[in-house]
Amino acid sequence: MKRTRTSGLVAALAAGGLLLAGCGGGGGGGTDTVTEGMLALPAVDDANGLVVDGEQVADAALLEAARGDTLVWFTGSGSESAELTADRFTAETGVRVEVTRMPSAKLNERVLSEAGAGRLSAGVVTITDPLLAEGLAEQDVFVPYTEMPTHDTLTGTENVTWAGGAYYTSYYSAYAFAYNDRAVEGGDVPASWNDLLDPRWKGRMGVVNAGAGGTVQGLAAFQEDVIGPDYWAGLAAQQPRIFDTTSVQLEALARGEIEIATAGFNSTYGAERSGAPIKLVVPEEGVSGTFNMQGLTSTGQDSPAAKLFMNWTWSTSGQQFAAAQGFIGARTDIEQVPTGDYRLPKADDPSFVVYTPEQAETDGADTVRRWNQTFGFNG
Template sequence: MRTIPKSVAVAAAAVMSLSLAACGGSSSSGGAGGSASAAEEILAMPEIDDSDGLVIGGEKVADADLLKAARKEGSVAWYTASGAESAEVTAARFEAETGVKVKMTRMPSGKLAERVLSESGAGRLDAGVVTITDPVIAEEFASKGVYAPYKVASYDTVSKVDGVVYEDGLYYAPYYSAYAFSYNNQVVKEADAPKDWADLTDPKWKGKVGIVHAGAGGTVQGLAQFQEERLGKDYWGKLAALKPRIFDTTSTQLEALARGEIHVATSGFNSTYGAEIAGAPITLVVPPGGVSGTYNMQGVTKAGLDSAAAKLFQDWSMSSSGQQFAAAQGFVAARTDIPATKTGDYTLPTADSPDFELYTPEDARELGADIVARWNKAYGYGG
């Protein structure tokens, strides 16, 4: 029987606490001290000038009238499907840079979609901004009148980038989630750690690899497509032969990795980096063979058109400062004109890099069901 080092167990407790928070139904943020402090640890505050509108890091984010009105309102109502830790520090950073608070409601994509569509259909949707991690749901929001067209302050810049502006500003892709892999550095020596995707299929990892099944969501579907296209049609079979442990959610996978129950795992970069800086004994790898990516979508609602704070939140999200903060958390910024921004000691590829392969909304709509069905067969997974 293998004994898990005490340090692994202690750090795993921290990661489980973080994961439980991420699975919670909803939460609100008023720029709590802990989140604000964490936000500054992630990325130092930029230079801010609000003497004539809002200028952050030399870029005009909002004019004087919008900033004044947003501060008078005092807060923005934000519905998001982002991970709890990421959403909290993003809300805190927005408040620190703009002086406007965030009233946040966080739910998984499916539950959030149900609530948004229900409230919108009844004319009771109070959220000014809605962020969703499933581009197909974003399309449904657009078709059912949840989102309303709003051209952000940086529209002329972001509209030149493919796959960022949808329906002339009805909604946007502010950043992308990245997927790579990681290992428990308490049970795997650095010299033995996997360096590229092919290393995960080494027989020495038999029974020690953790993966999330492809039906769990768009991010893992995107990873599955990436593996087939970049690593070969036989990659699933090679990995399946190692009898990996298959998880239903990324949070339970992350807990198992932190506890040392699995040694290596395919990993969502943002959530895993959050666990690492929280103290979990986890090291991420940015493989030279590339990383997969999936869309996050965000739009101002009809109610948000009457809210200066909601407009400011959308402007800030697409600003250079908001984009750099997303990158510093472990997302891939949609804008490619921003200064290079590392995630701690890691350097993720930029959105326009050949090392970053996006699973597009079209892929999700047209290929998703087939990917899941074939993946299940390859891994003998019955759900």
């Protein structure tokens, strides 16, 4: 399996002696051990196709063909999540994976470039920007795939099936906040979004600017629409340190340069699990969410491994492993398993507020402009 480079946060934790043994970019059994620690491996029966925890994922012909194939997967997910997901898929199916991870905008450029030259290698593409996913469908990079055993369930679930099945919501990213548990303890630990406005956090907080990406743009919209129209002004009065990327923000939180920060759940939970002195909070008012979209490509329609990965992604096992990492599953007919000690809401819970593609298209630029003005940010 191709491996992505170790993130700056993981490198910093390792240098500081905070990285737990067995976590991260090792191959084979080491990473499989990590996935089992996050969520026990399900019962797998491959005597006649692939049945995982009693749910049919593939028939015998597809499974046999997929095991003679290799999944080529391009993803905009975080590097650790991509590696964990690939290893879990291999552990449950026996299918090899080559995973390439890069930010969604660059990923989109590469996919379109390869497709335009007739050399698209990826069989499956996962991308975190729904507008880019729509563009890939319009360019016929994503092709309709309706053969998943869970297809009828997906089409009956809100905000999951797009462009006639050309791509689907695989899961949602959730955004909340976190704190350094060496610096913040006991009664000082915040429980709600409004607790972040306590004067004690003035100059001790970190946020990522709203123009840095869809997740933080969605968070800004959530804060304004759900917490209140004056929330930005109250947060700006705290004089937070403003970051351009979540990875640098997490490094600062782990080192204690800031004590509290708005935070993407999956990446922050990964840092906590790797030994960083960070704890997450699921605020009582709710969490914001953004889409992760996935589709079978024109290349993938000839790849049994790619089709099996599509089937597995929306299986109960695939959805629950995403939840164990700190995502919110797209399927609402199954349990949202805990993320370690945390319990995130299901996708259809009123406390989970998703930033829709329509909001991003019609309001996104104005949201960023007004946020920058409120926070005095010129980046």
